[in-house]
Amino acid sequence: MQLTVLERGPNKIVIEVDGEGHTLCNLLEAVLLEDDDVEIASYNISHPLVSKPIITVKTRGNKSPEAALKEAVKKILERGSLLRKEFEKAFKG
Numbered sequence: 747m748q749l750t751v752l753e754r755g756p757n758k759i760v761i762e763v764d765g766e767g768h769t770l771c772n773l774l775e776a777v778l779l780e781d782d783d784v785e786i787a788s789y790n791i792s793h794p795l796v797s798k799p800i801i802t803v804k805t806r807g808n809k810s811p812e813a814a815l816k817e818a819v820k821k822i823l824e825r826g827s828l829l830r831k832e833f834e835k836a837f838k839g
Contacts, residue, residue, distance in 0.1 A: 759811040783809040
């Protein structure tokens with residue numbers, strides 16, 4: 747995965763994500779939208795076979811879009827860890 751910042755402002759960032767598709771982008775968008783400081787979180791994949799996802803995050807000004815992204819990724823990792831633990835518990839014995 748490679749990230750390229752296409753646009754950056756005080757309350758908005760646009761990032762191109764090489765090597766990912768709807769699975770990661772949809773999850774990231776959903777978790778970002780749980781944040782009250784995030785005004786807009788969206789992604790676009792122009793063509794699933796040849797284009798790279800473009801993620802746009804706009805905040806209300808209380809938090810930078812970079813901070814919102816970092817928090818969202820942290821939440822995703824924590825939830826993934828919890829899910830793994832629940833699977834391990836469910837499939838023991």
